[in-house]
Amino acid sequence: MTGKSGTSKPTAKGVSGPTSVMLSALRALVDAHSMLLVLIVLGVLLQIACIVITGEGRFLSLQNLSIVLEQTSINAVLASGMTFVILTGGIDLSVGSILAAAAVVGLLVSTTSGVLAVLLALTCGLAFGLINGALVAYVQLPPFIVTLGTLTAARGVARLMSHDITVFNAKLPFAFIGSDNLVLIPGLVSVSWLVVIAFLVIVGSWLILRRTVLGVYIYTVGGNPSAARLAGIKVGAVLLFAYGVSGVLAGLGGVMQAARLYAANGLQLGQSYELDAIAAVILGGTSFVGGIGSIWGTLYGALIIAVLSNGLILLGVSDVWQYIIKGVVIIGAVALDRYRLRGSVRS
Amino acid sequence: MSLQPKNPPVLEMRHISKTFGGTHALNDVAFTAYAGEIHALMGENGAGKSTLMKVLAGAFTPDPGGEIIIAGQPIKITNPMQARRAGVSVIYQELALALNLSVAENIHLGRELTRGPWIDRRRMDADCRDVLEKLGANFAPQTVTSRLSMAERQIVEIARAIHADARILVMDEPTTALSSRETERLFELVAQLKSAGLAIVYISHRMGEVYQLADRVSVLRDGGYVGTLSGAEVDPEKIVYMMVGRDLSSFYKRAPVAGAHLETVLEVADLSDGRRVNGASLTVRKGELLGLAGLVGAGRSELARLIYGAETPASGRIVLDGKAVSFRSPKEAIRHGVVYLTEDRKGDGLLLDMSVGDNINLQVFGNDSIWGMWLDRKRADQRAANAISAFAIRVAGKAVPVGALSGGNQQKVLLSRLLETKPKVLILDEPTRGVDIGAKAEIYRIIDELVHAGVAVLVISSELPEVVGICDRVAVMREGRIVGEVGGESGQTISEENIMALAVGVNLKGRLQ
Numbered sequence: 063m064t065g066k067s068g069t070s071k072p073t074a075k076g077v078s079g080p081t082s083v084m085l086s087a088l089r090a091l092v093d094a095h096s097m098l099l100v101l102i103v104l105g106v107l108l109q110i111a112c113i114v115i116t117g118e119g120r121f122l123s124l125q126n127l128s129i130v131l132e133q134t135s136i137n138a139v140l141a142s143g144m145t146f147v148i149l150t151g152g153i154d155l156s157v158g159s160i161l162a163a164a165a166v167v168g169l170l171v172s173t174t175s176g177v178l179a180v181l182l183a184l185t186c187g188l189a190f191g192l193i194n195g196a197l198v199a200y201v202q203l204p205p206f207i208v209t210l211g212t213l214t215a216a217r218g219v220a221r222l223m224s225h226d227i228t229v230f231n232a233k234l235p236f237a238f239i240g241s242d243n244l245v246l247i248p249g250l251v252s253v254s255w256l257v258v259i260a261f262l263v264i265v266g267s268w269l270i271l272r273r274t275v276l277g278v279y280i281y282t283v284g285g286n287p288s289a290a291r292l293a294g295i296k297v298g299a300v301l302l303f304a305y306g307v308s309g310v311l312a313g314l315g316g317v318m319q320a321a322r323l324y325a326a327n328g329l330q331l332g333q334s335y336e337l338d339a340i341a342a343v344i345l346g347g348t349s350f351v352g353g354i355g356s357i358w359g360t361l362y363g364a365l366i367i368a369v370l371s372n373g374l375i376l377l378g379v380s381d382v383w384q385y386i387i388k389g390v391v392i393i394g395a396v397a398l399d400r401y402r403l404r405g406s407v408r409s
Numbered sequence: 410m411s412l413q414p415k416n417p418p419v420l421e422m423r424h425i426s427k428t429f430g431g432t433h434a435l436n437d438v439a440f441t442a443y444a445g446e447i448h449a450l451m452g453e454n455g456a457g458k459s460t461l462m463k464v465l466a467g468a469f470t471p472d473p474g475g476e477i478i479i480a481g482q483p484i485k486i487t488n489p490m491q492a493r494r495a496g497v498s499v500i501y502q503e504l505a506l507a508l509n510l511s512v513a514e515n516i517h518l519g520r521e522l523t524r525g526p527w528i529d530r531r532r533m534d535a536d537c538r539d540v541l542e543k544l545g546a547n548f549a550p551q552t553v554t555s556r557l558s559m560a561e562r563q564i565v566e567i568a569r570a571i572h573a574d575a576r577i578l579v580m581d582e583p584t585t586a587l588s589s590r591e592t593e594r595l596f597e598l599v600a601q602l603k604s605a606g607l608a609i610v611y612i613s614h615r616m617g618e619v620y621q622l623a624d625r626v627s628v629l630r631d632g633g634y635v636g637t638l639s640g641a642e643v644d645p646e647k648i649v650y651m652m653v654g655r656d657l658s659s660f661y662k663r664a665p666v667a668g669a670h671l672e673t674v675l676e677v678a679d680l681s682d683g684r685r686v687n688g689a690s691l692t693v694r695k696g697e698l699l700g701l702a703g704l705v706g707a708g709r710s711e712l713a714r715l716i717y718g719a720e721t722p723a724s725g726r727i728v729l730d731g732k733a734v735s736f737r738s739p740k741e742a743i744r745h746g747v748v749y750l751t752e753d754r755k756g757d758g759l760l761l762d763m764s765v766g767d768n769i770n771l772q773v774f775g776n777d778s779i780w781g782m783w784l785d786r787k788r789a790d791q792r793a794a795n796a797i798s799a800f801a802i803r804v805a806g807k808a809v810p811v812g813a814l815s816g817g818n819q820q821k822v823l824l825s826r827l828l829e830t831k832p833k834v835l836i837l838d839e840p841t842r843g844v845d846i847g848a849k850a851e852i853y854r855i856i857d858e859l860v861h862a863g864v865a866v867l868v869i870s871s872e873l874p875e876v877v878g879i880c881d882r883v884a885v886m887r888e889g890r891i892v893g894e895v896g897g898e899s900g901q902t903i904s905e906e907n908i909m910a911l912a913v914g915v916n917l918k919g920r921l922q
Binding site: 273274275276277278281282285286288289291292293294295296353354 | 742744749759761771772774778781784
């Protein structure tokens with residue numbers, strides 16, 4: 063176009079200027095961390111309930127909160143891996159079973175060497191993850207079906223390796239992970255290794271998702287796979303990576319679980335852990351269709367689940383009711399989120 | 410034309426305003442339609458056409474003070490059901506059919522025929538066979554809708570409207586996805602509906618269509634009513650002037666690169682995919698804008714995707730800068746400097762939820778990265794800011810998700826993403842589809858600058874005036890092969906007639922095959 067309209071300036075219309083940019087940045091911050099608010103409200107409510115019912119505010123005590131963090135750790139690790147997969151638009155149903163298989167491997171090898179045991183457990187998780195990834199990426203099977211298959215198969219492998227009995231090792235070389243603390247300030251501040259590991263996993267995931275090219279590609283593949291391909295992104299490799307991460311983190315979860323128990327049972331370990339992991343991701347606001355979400359949301363989601371379980375136990379609510387309340391809170395929190403976001407997202 | 414009948418209009422909309430937050434999407438707009446007329450509604454994207462029609466269809470509730478009168482009766486339309494009952498049918502650009510259902514089920518959607526508690530498929534099929542026949546459809550009511558072409562699906566939509574006894578039929582950009590032949594067929598249909606007494610509101614960007622079809626033309630601009638032309642007053646230049654508020658007579662004009670060396674950059678020989686592309690050959694040269702014309706279905710996009718490595722060729726050669734290449738993936742093509750702008754920017758171009766900045770940088774994040782891995786945010790922000798100002802992308806900031814932009818601005822984002830890779834060969838597939846006139850002009854300006862900068866550009870377009878207006882040479886494709894060329898050394902002038910003759914394969918003036 064060589065006409066005069068070619069010189070028009072970009073400021074022609076639309077809102078702009080520093081105020082609106084700041085407002086939208088603030089809004090983005092609130093959006094990304096809205097579940098933190100839910101978490102805080104939930105914590106305060108549970109504390110009040112504790113005071114009213116039991117007469118003392120045990121919930122918000124330092125001791126109890128560190129227990130909550132410890133109880134969150136394994137689910138947070140699994141949910142981090144799940145976040146990668148769900149961001150690509152997939153799902154990984156197999157993490158609970160992979161956790162069991164990896165824990166069994168860890169315990170079986172633990173009699174020889176602790177380092178080797180941990181490494182092989184992680185490798186076991188990675189192997190299952192890569193199988194999932196390869197089937198999704200290159201054979202192009204639906205993730206739900208592939209990982210449903212692995213859920214069953216990995217459980218079988220776990221039982222096979224343990225000869226369908228519980229494997230014990232009272233002198234588990236990596237047991238410190240489950241029982242010891244990392245001392246930050248001697249005599250004052252120390253944190254459970256489980257929490258440290260979960261924290262490192264979260265930070266690592268955040269770095270990959272937000273600070274690396276691969277992270278952008280993960281969001282791209284989840285947001286629009288065919289656009290990703292046309293833009294020259296190796297979609298298959300990205301998917302393989304996401305499922306690989308989920309597998310390796312499930313393996314790590316297996317190590318953590320084994321370290322707590324000094325034992326692994328192929329049949330029972332990690333049963334339905336995948337559901338808690340998925341719930342954490344969804345509570346964290348990550349879109350089920352892929353492409354939208356954050357690792358912080360997942361952390362909040364995992365914390366909400368742990369806080370709820372812990373608080374209800376403190377209140378003496380029966381196991382049966384805990385299930386019901388947890389289910390309702392998960393649906394309610396997500397519904398609230400959708401309601402709040404309605405109309406503000408793209409039309 | 411004496412088309413202002415004495416009888417009252419079937420539709421009258423008065424003082425229609427609609428505000429979203431603080432912005433006026435519509436501001437005191439008036440619109441009337443008579444039975445048996447085709448009334449075109451024109452305006453740039455964002456001018457308020459769709460909003461006005463959504464008010465009519467009950468998707469939006471207008472601000473208080475507006476009146477809608479249908480067949481003399483003032484009515485309040487607060488939901489789509491009421492609109493349908495009042496005889497308003499809207500056919501949206503993205504057709505609203507359930508593709509998994511049969512044609513008959515779609516036509517009866519929401520008004521299924523039943524026998525007792527059971528659905529009565531036989532009666533439904535028989536019931537719409539009539540309508541389909543009247544519309545000249547050659548598919549059965551039992552056909553699953555997903556198996557129909559876009560044109561056929563449109564007929565299903567029209568059938569649904571007629572079946573619902575619509576008096577007012579709104580068609581929003583109905584020809585966007587149609588080939589020329591299908592478009593002609595549609596025009597016959599529209600004329601038939603008009604003579605049957607329907608009031609047809611026709612929304613289109615395409616001046617040629619409007620000029621050919623419309624009895625009256627109303628123009629909106631920035632949510633306000635500009636005016637209505639009727640009969641002999643309907644004049645393309647006048648309409649454009651009303652739409653943009655400025656003169657665009659030099660709209661398509663661009664100067665070819667003077668003294669271009671015309672060295673061949675890309676040569677495609679006998680390329681086939683075994684399905685839609687069947688031995689296609691063409692050359693694209695430096696500093697030249699080559700058009701690729703042809704009817705929809707001629708295999709143009711398929712050819713482009715073969716060149717780009719998005720699909721694998723069954724046979725044929727691609728020579729780039731004198732060297733034979735074969736791209737197994739788009740990634741390889743991009744690395745060799747060949748990029749492709751998809752015709753479907755929402756479907757396989759943009760990441761609608763991702764920010765404008767990230768969309769612009771998507772293909773260069775990798776090259777810009779630190780140690781091949783970490784994102785270089787500073788550089789990305791800079792690229793985004795540069796692109797936004799260079800391409801005059803109208804957006805509040807680079808963090809805005811691209812889905813919130815108008816079609817024209819989305820297209821500019823996608824185009825700037827490709828250009829960040831500094832391509833040698835640029836393949837643009839329908840670069841101005843669904844783009845308003847202002848953005849169109851800017852896209853032409855960008856293309857022109859690229860050609861002058863020595864990029865070899867191949868433009869696929871179904872809009873003949875565009876092809877004729879901007880291309881230095883045009884290759885015409887039919888049934889999977891290049892059947893001829895106009896412009897350049899072919900000795901034939903670039904004209905709509907010459908291109909069309911090649912595209913449909915008629916013998917024109919005894920010279921073409």
